[in-house]
Amino acid sequence: MAATRRVLRYVPGGRPGRGPWVAAVCSAFFYLYAGVLVARLSAWIDLFRSPAPDGVGGAVAAAAGLVLFYAAAVYPGIVDERASGKVFADRSRRFRAHKPAVVGLVVFLFFLGVSLLAPLIAPYDPSVQTDPAVERYQSPSASHLFGTDKFGRDILSRVIFGARVSLGVGVSAVLLATLLGTLVGAASGYAGGRVDDAAMRVVDGLLAFPRLLLLLTLVAFFANSIWLVVAVLALTGWMGFARLIRAEVLVLKESDFVQAAVAGGVGRGRIVWRHLIPNTLGTVVVAATLRFAMLILLESYLSFLGLGVQPPTPSWGGMVFDGREVLVAAWWVSAFPGLAIVGAVVACNLVGDGLRDALDVRMG
Amino acid sequence: MIRFLLRRLLHAFLLVLITLTATFFVLRLAPGDPLSRFYSPEIDPKVMTDIRHQMGLDKPLPVQYAKTVWSYLRGDFGVSISSHRPVSDVLAETIPRTLLLTVSALLLQIVLGVFLGAVSARYPYGVFDRTLSVIFLVFYSIPSFYFAFGLIALFSIKLGWLPSANMYSIPREAVGFFPVLADRVAHTVLPVGVLALGSAAALARYARGSLLDTVHQDFVKTARAKGLGENRVFWVHAMKNALPQVLTVVGLSVPFLLGGAVVIEKIFAWPGMGSLAVDSIFARDYPVVLAVNFVGACMVILGSLLADLSYAWLNPRVRYGGGGDAPSR
Numbered sequence: 001m002a003a004t005r006r007v008l009r010y011v012p013g014g015r016p017g018r019g020p021w022v023a024a025v026c027s028a029f030f031y032l033y034a035g036v037l038v039a040r041l042s043a044w045i046d047l048f049r050s051p052a053p054d055g056v057g058g059a060v061a062a063a064a065g066l067v068l069f070y071a072a073a074v075y076p077g078i079v080d081e082r083a084s085g086k087v088f089a090d091r092s093r094r095f096r097a098h099k100p101a102v103v104g105l106v107v108f109l110f111f112l113g114v115s116l117l118a119p120l121i122a123p124y125d126p127s128v129q130t131d132p133a134v135e136r137y138q139s140p141s142a143s144h145l146f147g148t149d150k151f152g153r154d155i156l157s158r159v160i161f162g163a164r165v166s167l168g169v170g171v172s173a174v175l176l177a178t179l180l181g182t183l184v185g186a187a188s189g190y191a192g193g194r195v196d197d198a199a200m201r202v203v204d205g206l207l208a209f210p211r212l213l214l215l216l217t218l219v220a221f222f223a224n225s226i227w228l229v230v231a232v233l234a235l236t237g238w239m240g241f242a243r244l245i246r247a248e249v250l251v252l253k254e255s256d257f258v259q260a261a262v263a264g265g266v267g268r269g270r271i272v273w274r275h276l277i278p279n280t281l282g283t284v285v286v287a288a289t290l291r292f293a294m295l296i297l298l299e300s301y302l303s304f305l306g307l308g309v310q311p312p313t314p315s316w317g318g319m320v321f322d323g324r325e326v327l328v329a330a331w332w333v334s335a336f337p338g339l340a341i342v343g344a345v346v347a348c349n350l351v352g353d354g355l356r357d358a359l360d361v362r363m364g
Numbered sequence: 365m366i367r368f369l370l371r372r373l374l375h376a377f378l379l380v381l382i383t384l385t386a387t388f389f390v391l392r393l394a395p396g397d398p399l400s401r402f403y404s405p406e407i408d409p410k411v412m413t414d415i416r417h418q419m420g421l422d423k424p425l426p427v428q429y430a431k432t433v434w435s436y437l438r439g440d441f442g443v444s445i446s447s448h449r450p451v452s453d454v455l456a457e458t459i460p461r462t463l464l465l466t467v468s469a470l471l472l473q474i475v476l477g478v479f480l481g482a483v484s485a486r487y488p489y490g491v492f493d494r495t496l497s498v499i500f501l502v503f504y505s506i507p508s509f510y511f512a513f514g515l516i517a518l519f520s521i522k523l524g525w526l527p528s529a530n531m532y533s534i535p536r537e538a539v540g541f542f543p544v545l546a547d548r549v550a551h552t553v554l555p556v557g558v559l560a561l562g563s564a565a566a567l568a569r570y571a572r573g574s575l576l577d578t579v580h581q582d583f584v585k586t587a588r589a590k591g592l593g594e595n596r597v598f599w600v601h602a603m604k605n606a607l608p609q610v611l612t613v614v615g616l617s618v619p620f621l622l623g624g625a626v627v628i629e630k631i632f633a634w635p636g637m638g639s640l641a642v643d644s645i646f647a648r649d650y651p652v653v654l655a656v657n658f659v660g661a662c663m664v665i666l667g668s669l670l671a672d673l674s675y676a677w678l679n680p681r682v683r684y685g686g687g688g689d690a691p692s693r
Contacts, residue, residue, distance in 0.1 A: 205379050212623030213641055213660050217387075217653060220645045221394035293505065300507050301627055305642065320510055324631075327517040338510035345505035 066112075066171050069178075070285060074359070094358040101354020107347035115163040122157035127312040137330045147332035149322060155332060158314035159340050165315045166344065169230055169308075170295040176234035178288050181241025186272050186280070188242070189249030200246070203239045211236050212301060219307045229308045233295055244287055248280040282359035286352055293348035300341050316341045368676055376669050383661040384436060384654075388429055391650055436658070442651035446644070451655045454640065459659065462629070462636035466621050468552065469559035473621075474614055476564040478607075481571025486598055488576060496568070503565035508624050512558045512631045519554065527551050529633040555632045559624055563617055571610050578606040608675050615671020619664045 074091060096102055114121065123145075138148040146155035188199040218232045252258060253276075261275055302308045303317035311318070316337040323334030416422045420431065435442065441451035480500075484493045503511075520528035527533060533547055578584065579602050587597045622638075629638035637656060644652035 205382055209383065209619070209661055209664070211619060212626055213657055216626070216642065216645050217657060218390065221391065221648075297505070297507055301509070301623075304507070304509050304627065305630070317507070317509075320507075320513065324513065327513055328521045331517065334510070334513055338507070338513070341510065342502070342506050346501060349501060349505060 066175070069175065069288070074285070074355075091358045094360075095354050098354040098357060100350045101358075104347040104350025104354065107343060108351055111163055111167060111344050111347065114160055115167045118160050118164055122154075122160045124154035124157045126153060126158040126161045126314050128153065137326065137333075139330070140332055146336045147330070149319075149330075149333050150326075155319070155336055158319060159316070159337055162314040162316045162319060162337060163340065163344075165226070165303075165309050165313065166296050166299055166341070169226065169233065169299045170292050172230045173233035173237065173295050174288050174292045176230070177238040177291065178241055178284060180234065181238035182245050182277060182280070182284060184238070185242035185245030186249050186277055189246035190253060190268070190272050190276060192253075196246070200243070203242050206236075207239050209236070212298070215298070215302060216305065216307065219302065226309055229299065229302060233298060237291060237295065240291065241284065241287055244283055245277075245280050248283055249276050252276050252279055286356045286359065289348055289352035289355055293345045293352065296341065296344050296348065369673065372669055372672060376665050379665050380658075380662055381433075383665075384433065384658050385429070387654055387657045387661075388432055391654055392425060392428070432654070441655040441658075444644075444649055444652045446647050446649045446652075451651050454652065455637070455655060455659060458635060458637045458640045461634065462625055462638060464552070465555055465559060465628070465634065465636060466625055468556045469563070469621060470614070470618075472556060472560035473564045473567055473617075474611075476560065477567030478571050478610060480564070481568035481610075482575060482599070482603065484568065484572045485575035485579070493572075497572075500565040500569050503561055504569065506562065508558055508562055509627050509631060511562065512554070512628060515554055515558060516631075526554050528554060530635075555628050555634055559621065559628055562624065563621060566617070567610070567614065570613055571606070574606045574609055575602060578602045581605075612671045612675045615667050615674070618667030622660055622663060 074088065137150065138144055138152075140147040144154050144156065146159060148154055149158070184199060184203075188196045214236060215229075215232055219229055222228055249272075258271065258275055261271055266275075299308065299315075300317035300320070303315040304321045306318070306321070309315040309318065319337035320334045320341075323330065323332075323337075326333060413422075420428060423431075432442075439452065441455065443449070444451050444454055447454065480496060484496045484500075487493060516528045519526045527550055530551065533551070579598070583605070584597060584602055587601050588594070592601075625636065626638035626641055628634070629636050630642055633639070637659070640652065641656045641660075643649075644656065
């Protein structure tokens with residue numbers, strides 16, 4: 001037992017810093033610097049200024065990433081060649097037993113499909129302003145299913161294109177946050193000792209920031225680009241994942257197969273990557289789904305306040321803001337985008353709850 | 365207990381310091397100039413240099429940082445660029461207004477959330493539970509501005525029962541005590557309601573889960589075996605054991621309350637810290653932005669400190685280093 005413990009106690013490249021607090025301070029500065037770097041890069045590389053979720057390439061890439069991520073978690077054959085198909089059938093049955101979760105999945109896939117096919121299915125161009133005298137504030141009708149807004153733009157088309165922004169930002173930010181959180185959490189949990197202490201102090205410290213205030217400040221002061229919103233949402237959201245993964249890794253570390261691998265001479269990196277992380281995917285996927293729901297909400301708050309996407313690119317939060325002067329008179333201007341937000345968030349929450357039961361995860 | 369307290373206080377203090385540092389550098393390293401609002405073609409460059417020197421902005425960054433930290437330690441938060449008033453004055457005015465909103469919302473959230481969550485858990489999967497779960501999910505997923513707009517449309521515009529902006533319509537010197545009080549309260553109802561209901565839904569979900577877990581534990585079986593009625597077992601014994609964990613989660617939800625207050629204050633034209641934050645951010649009023657972020661982080665740290673302390677007080681095992689059933693930390 002003692003021999004195994006020594007092997008498991010991994011200290012990267014020499015002595016850790018003088019006390020966890022110094023390490024915490026240094027990590028905080030590094031984090032800050034990384035954030036500034038991202039912002040500066042996004043301003044310098046003009047490419048990033050354009051709202052990429054508008055482009056088909058970006059949308060397809062995001063969707064592909066999402067599919068791979070969920071497939072890896074739900075279908076064990078991808079990470080473990082020896083797993084039987086029975087596990088997947090089991091999980092699928094448990095998921096399907098929850099009617100609300102299935103409904104949520106259908107709704108979410110519907111939103112995803114709408115955002116991918118936006119240019120094909122939107123009846124009008126979302127930014128074209130038609131003759132204001134005639135078209136403005138038309139109530140829902142056969143020609144404009146959701147009515148028109150102050151400038152005569154069709155609300156249905158704007159909601160459809162707004163889905164691109166909301167989902168695109170949400171997916172990108174969640175994948176980034178998951179990546180960062182998994183790496184930090186797994187490494188920290190496996191390393192143990194003072195490195196772990198320091199990292200967790202930093203994470204706890206970062207969790208102390210009131211997130212919306214920080215988001216506001218960062219996005220308003222730096223460039224008002226959509227990639228900055230993605231970066232900031234990811235950088236302020238990875239901490240939850242790190243704590244969760246670390247807790248899982250701490251438990252997994254002591255399990256038989258890990259100790260067998262260590263005894264067999266498997267290197268540290270391979271242990272983390274090949275043995276620990278695949279076994280945490282269940283937890284990660286559930287957390288990611290629930291976090292995704294929260295990110296859709298957060299993005300709507302930001303665009304409500306006027307940050308993130310710029311007009312005329314439609315965004316659900318911004319559209320709700322636009323309708324504030326005519327809340328009762330032209331209720332459809334605020335009502336429909338808001339309903340879209342609620343629908344997407346409810347769907348994601350339902351899927352997350354269903355996944356949690358299907359994958360048998362203890363969220364702690 | 366004292367040692368625990370002192371250790372947590374030290375952590376909190378260091379955390380506050382780190383927060384101040386991080387915010388300061390983020391603001392200073394951002395593109396843009398604190399003095400950009402003063403630029404105009406006619407201004408003599410020498411005047412700009414003078415202003416810069418007066419505000420201490422021509423010194424190297426680490427020096428500015430040190431000066432800022434030192435003045436913060438003495439309670440001096442600088443002078444607002446847009447209003448030329450000391451920031452501490454501005455804060456002293458706005459913080460109580462925000463506290464009125466947040467604290468009321470917090471209390472309402474705790475009462476509503478815990479009670480409704482408990483009611484759900486008392487008869488799990490029954491009619492009450494299932495309807496309430498749906499309601500919780502919906503309220504949890506609604507963006508607060510959408511909810512606010514809905515309530516304003518209904519109660520202010522259509523029905524005219526409640527006002528939708530500012531803190532008061534009747535000046536203090538006017539008629540009698542009760543009309544003024546009623547007016548003040550009427551203005552508070554909508555903002556507090558919106559703030560509280562969303563977070564109450566989240567808390568209710570958590571409380572329900574926590575209570576359901578508690579009810580499966582051994583001591584509940586013991587209580588039932590002793591012959592205690594189910595109601596007493598649930599509402600007295602199970603609740604008392606599930607409550608500490610639930611309250612800790614409340615402490616962790618303070619950041620969200622503060623963030624939510626920002627949007628709510630903007631919508632209801634409530635002149636509190638959230639409105640101040642948004643206005644100063646858009647006006648690039650650096651001293652105010654720094655101070656607001658700092659105060660916000662302090663309140664959050666204070667909230668989680670209180671949550672930790674209350675948990676330690678309720679669960680003595682935590683004080684002496686044991687893990688107990690502490691929430692995953």
